[in-house]
Amino acid sequence: MRALVFDSFGGPLEVREVPAPEPPPGGVVVRVAASGVCRSDWHGWQGHDPDVVLPHVPGHELAGVVAKVGPAVRGFAVGDRVTVPFCCGCGTCEPCRHGHTQICDRDFQPGFTAWGSFAELVALPRADLNLVRLPDGLGFVEAASLGCRFMTAFAAVTEHGRVGAGDWVAIHGCGGVGLSALMIAHARGASVVAVDVDDETLALARALGAAHTINARDPVEEIVELTAGGAHVSLDALGSAATCANSLRCLRKRGRHVQVGLMLEADRTAPLPIDRVIAYELSLHGVHGMAVGHYDALLRLVTSGAVDPARLIGRTIGLDDAGAELASMGEFAQRGVTVIEL
Numbered sequence: 001m002r003a004l005v006f007d008s009f010g011g012p013l014e015v016r017e018v019p020a021p022e023p024p025p026g027g028v029v030v031r032v033a034a035s036g037v038c039r040s041d042w043h044g045w046q047g048h049d050p051d052v053v054l055p056h057v058p059g060h061e062l063a064g065v066v067a068k069v070g071p072a073v074r075g076f077a078v079g080d081r082v083t084v085p086f087c088c089g090c091g092t093c094e095p096c097r098h099g100h101t102q103i104c105d106r107d108f109q110p111g112f113t114a115w116g117s118f119a120e121l122v123a124l125p126r127a128d129l130n131l132v133r134l135p136d137g138l139g140f141v142e143a144a145s146l147g148c149r150f151m152t153a154f155a156a157v158t159e160h161g162r163v164g165a166g167d168w169v170a171i172h173g174c175g176g177v178g179l180s181a182l183m184i185a186h187a188r189g190a191s192v193v194a195v196d197v198d199d200e201t202l203a204l205a206r207a208l209g210a211a212h213t214i215n216a217r218d219p220v221e222e223i224v225e226l227t228a229g230g231a232h233v234s235l236d237a238l239g240s241a242a243t244c245a246n247s248l249r250c251l252r253k254r255g256r257h258v259q260v261g262l263m264l265e266a267d268r269t270a271p272l273p274i275d276r277v278i279a280y281e282l283s284l285h286g287v288h289g290m291a292v293g294h295y296d297a298l299l300r301l302v303t304s305g306a307v308d309p310a311r312l313i314g315r316t317i318g319l320d321d322a323g324a325e326l327a328s329m330g331e332f333a334q335r336g337v338t339v340i341e342l
């Protein structure tokens, strides 16, 4: 099969012939139809992820058709249109037994713990637990665009934020995950205040349903004023010490902060206004993808037309252009999700 391979961290990204995978006993091989390009793939290529072993094929936001089935698989057959969460569960550890496959103790992540989906074929384990059947009306490109940022935003808004109609929701950082969260919170009847430092991004946020937008590095006072006391739920969708603290400080009493953006390097141990957490009885939630069991609810929201993830797709490219696209992910200010179509 053809795949995008790298042999050294930060080294050349080359499309070449490699051996086709075989399905594990309980798993499948999927013929990849579409695969989103994500900044996490860039981190893997750069050597920031200890799970990646060389040589490596990246790619974790995939949709396609089951091409081969292991002998122990019961629920899926060749020809099924499927996707998977980027974080697949083992099915037997304690978090998996409670349904929390996204924080599995022995998680499988295509494109990180094994070869991924920047390839014609990808092997996936424990298919009966991890595969998700796609509704007929949902295209592969749209389905691939749900598998990471959108799915994480869905978990942040519904599971952790428990956002309901009439809530004020503040979103700090309007990249792919922030705009996804905006659409989902808006669809649930919440009023969203979107914060970013780029006017073009904020215009898109308004078009996607934001009630208010703020272009500022310190938006706390303005949010508290707009919402008559603070947001009920606030998301740090960027991931930095400053946006995390802003997100906590803009909450009203008993509000919920959800940390969506990854905290890297010096921000890993960012100081937090814990005195405010106590005085206001705030709660803090981390989010690491979404349990596979919540995929049905996510797909219903999408197929109902209440949200349209396709509005966040910037462009589609071929596998031959994937290397250049991946290399460019090091720069911020990406506009729209890029999806590889195979």
Ligand SMILES: [Zn+2]
Pocket: 038, 039, 040, 041, 060, 061, 086, 148, 149
């Ligand atoms: Zn991703």
Ligand SMILES: [Zn+2]
Pocket: 089, 090, 091, 092, 093, 094, 095, 096, 097, 101, 103, 104, 105, 106, 107
């Ligand atoms: Zn597990």
